[in-house]
Amino acid sequence: MNIAVCVKQIPDPATPYELDAENHWVIRPNDQVLDDTDRVGVEVGLQLAEATEGTVTLFSMSPSGSLQGIRQALAMGADKAVLIDDESLKGSDALTTARILSAAVKREGYDLVITGTESTDGFTGVVPQMMSEILDVPCLSFARNVEAGDGTVTIERQTTTGYETVTSALPAVLAVTAGAEEPRYPTFKGIMQAKSKPVDTTTAAELGVDPVSSQTITAVDPVAARAAGDVVEDDGEAYLKIVELLEQVKVI
């Protein structure tokens, strides 16, 4: 099976992201990391590829920078990567992102496209659905327990009240939840091999996509923080403070 996995390189989430003053776009440092959410997509892709003697190709739209995030995904075992690095795509919204990724995936060919449910820095959570519409395939979202074979894929789709089992024909887009699989750690061998795996770079023009701006950020304002209250060290009797507060707010 020919598996496309969309992965994002993002600024280290441990630090709050900075916005540029002019357009309020996220400032992207040279060293970006692989979005944790997308490690799960890579893991699911690798497992399906292993089961079907398939290949895993990564797709990512971002400034290349040091390629740190992409190498992290290659080190897990993906075969190659296609990177869309284009100054004109700076500040792209979800729809442009989906158009670009869909065009790239289509050009390379695919049976299954895997994404995360929601990126850590963008968290619009609609890129996979948009891709499925553009590619005209089903979208298996909020997926865990993925099984594929014989031209079909079956998942458990999380719902508000539980989950449903969904079966779809291939090709399809699959958006996996963070808990779908435990991502593997790259081995030393994997890290060494990642350095020489092919990374192709392409542009919006080569993919025939015209980046359009469809939304602007008109204001950025600080939000008044919720004030912190008392913090007490437990001396064996701190539970009494909790009882006292519960009484005060009339819960007991």
Add this chain to the structure above:
Amino acid sequence: MAIWVFAEQIDGAPSAGSLEIISKAASMGAVSVFYIGSGSSEAFAALGAHGATTVHHLDTGDVLPSAPASAALASILHDTDTSLVLFGMGNTDRDVAGRLAARLGQPVVANALDVTLEGSVTSEINGGSLALTTRVTTDGPAIIVTRPKAFAAVDSGGATPEIVNVSMPDSGRSGNATITERHVEASDGPDLEAAPVVISGGRGLGSAEGFAMMDELAGLLSGAVGGTRAVVDAGWVPYSYQVGQTGKTVKPSVYIACGISGAMQHVVGMKGSQTIIAINKDPDAPIFGIADLGVVGDVHKVVPQLIEALKAR
């Protein structure tokens, strides 16, 4: 100009989120609802009571709803002059919003906390420390995904709406996905999103067994039990327990966070609680930054003591 709201049927009734958005939409203008599910007169009455004047109803049966629902909604919108199409954060909401946007060539603005008729949207980033105002600059309907509990559901006593039955469109290859089984995870006790007290557990509970004391504490306070994504991913509790960015938003009178670090994706789902109590052994845990009362201690000591004290009353 019309305002449309997407609503999904859950457990026989319109989702709680959809009633919140319909109420908000009704404060801005006339509201048409696109409703998916089996439908019933009670469900339609609830939509009307919250402000829907017209309901377009589509039953997608066992087909995964996103493809047929977005195809049907797109063709309805094609013939109307619409300023806003509002969605909640439910999983099907997001699926339909994304597909619809791509079909119409329109952007999606997500995580909205407020919205105007002109398509100006307020949202928050960096764990709620910065507010962004975003404006859709294209012509055509602005597709907006709103956060749960951003608006209050108001039963304004509206009449039963006009019902228009929508037939199942042919969504071609996109519609090739079928729901073969539905599983509802039974939960006893009050509904997490509506409960006046929420007891939430994080990875600091150490194991799935740690949730036994969460249940016990919740029982004593007539509360509901929630958790972080970490404990859901670990399989200690089902996804329906998850509070946060990708889970439920709760605004109870009292929220007790046990062994929870206070990551921003968790905090956005509970920072609207009236009183927050946190128990964490790490004095530097970010959760203490928003707690009204923070106890630096071991959950396995403090929680059992609290349970005994409440039992003794």
